[in-house]
Amino acid sequence: MEPKRLNKFISDTGFCSRREADRLIEEGRVTVNGKEPEAGIKVTPKDKVRIDDQLLSVRDEAPVYLVLNKPSGLSATADMEVRDNVVRAINHPASLLPVGKLDREDEGVLFLSNDSDFVRKLTKMDTRLEKELIVTVNKPISSDFIAKLSESCASFEEGTPKKAVINKEATTRFRIVLEPGMNHTLKKTCEALGYKVTFMQRVRVNNITLTKLQKGHWRTLTSQEIEALKQISSSKAVTAPAKSKQDYKGNTSGLNRAATEKGAYQKPGKLGGATETAGAGKRIGKSRPATAGSGKGTRGGAKGPTGRGGAAGKPGASRGGSKPAAGGRGAAPKRSSKR
Template sequence: MIQAVEVSGTRLNKYISETGICSRREADRLIEEGWVKVNGKVAGMGLRVTDADFIAVGGKPLKAKPAPVYLVYNKPVGITCTTDPEVPENIVSAVNYRKGRIFPIGRLDKPSEGLILLTNDGDIVNKILRAGNAHDKEYIVSVDKPFDAEFVRRMSAGIPILGTVTKPCKVRQLSPTSFNIILHQGLNRQIRRMTEYLGYNVTRLKRVRIMNISLGSLKVGQWRLLNQKELAIITAMLAESSSTSDVEPQKEPRKKQRFKPPSANKRPKNTQAAKTQRLGKKPAGKKPVGKKSVGKKKGSGGKSIKRP
């Protein structure tokens, strides 16, 4: 009887891409062209590696991939969920996490407040966004005037916005002008659009829970690390999620720069002369060889004489 052998380690191309220097496809190219060495030997495709292996790309040691980080942040009103440093009061600057690059999972409107997760783990971001239709997001909302049971019924049943009808959700009245709502979707400004459709305006919107993660006693503007128990539950929930997504597509991240290992055979510099030569143009500043240009002929009274 043949026994199954457990395969350990991570495929080399995936390991390289997770350090952030290039995509997995680009890592394949580097391996195929012999730019990658593992423990001093040129690596082959399909090789599996661990953190114990010494990996060099283009003769330079590969930096170890950072340990995954997961933050729970109580976002204040006025903070924008973007990693763009040019945007004032962006969420990365507000959190001020100094141990590496992080980015938000999903978004929370600038006028809204409450719970949002940040991480450096792209895999979990994709899983959470893909599974947006399978997990709870809970909010406490205040509106500009009192509402009745009909408002609660219509909000719960679904509201036509953005060319679709929102999925049924749980809505519970807390006071004449506030309610608790649990969504399974992530449409753009969904709650605000739903209430506006019914003739109300949101005066305060606070997210208090995502899946099994709650704000608890976390104060506005503070953050904490996700604990091991919370992470274990999230991982288990994501493992059971479908691949169907109801979240609005996120903006595509900037493409990773193509990794260019040092080469002994350098290409010629991209000079202007080289450009004109490639395009089949004649070099500037030189007169074409052939017919001579004819100007004014002496004794013609200053008139130009055309050659027959």
């Protein structure tokens, strides 16, 4: 392994993010070979890096890129001090990190990878990802609320204002498409308009949907999906011109026209041609060893004829440190709160 900057080395162990690693270094809690590190130091696996006397190590493992249909009750974090986190539930041999944020009570598309650069860059470019969400609120939805929410999420990139597409699906439920550059803080925006979000499901991110991916199951991303996400993570964000809501002269009647163009969102495409070799439909739970370089490491259980696990089992207890279990499909952990 080539020498790495100390903060990246710490991040690659899954201990914390680079920013948090920088803070720990500044606080004097990190040592390299028993000494306080110099600024800009680079380390290798041969060096002994400790945080508060805890020895860290980076495993030389093949890159892994997964998509999980996250169930409610799991925390989207790699922090092992947090109960019922997604990394522990998947119990994958790789040192996975979740991409972006998805609240414990929310469900849907969540990416995970052991490629720390990919995770960091894609998390930073979160608003460059197009997302489709189904949202339930605490009271009946009015046409005024839909119009105001659509405008509040509008994008002003390249000087062309564009509202979010919103379709009312039930008395208290709506579907919304947030395109790149739009306001993605949906819960706060709803609260500002007098509505509280009681449930949220992220059904699509770009062209990656929950099609054929049951709740609590995961699969390996295809090479085309990985490449598309890497292009987004490496791109530069477009700086939107400074505009206020008063500058927006859009007609709310345009929402109806936009809704008629929404067919592609109502019938999302297949998951990039996912097959058994892509790890389709693995259930969070038990594991079996990964084959180096294959990208098919499973903690979702041994594959059956359909690429899914067999009998039910308990979720794994740790990331990479658990003993490989016999093939099986583990049940999603029960909902609980942070410790």
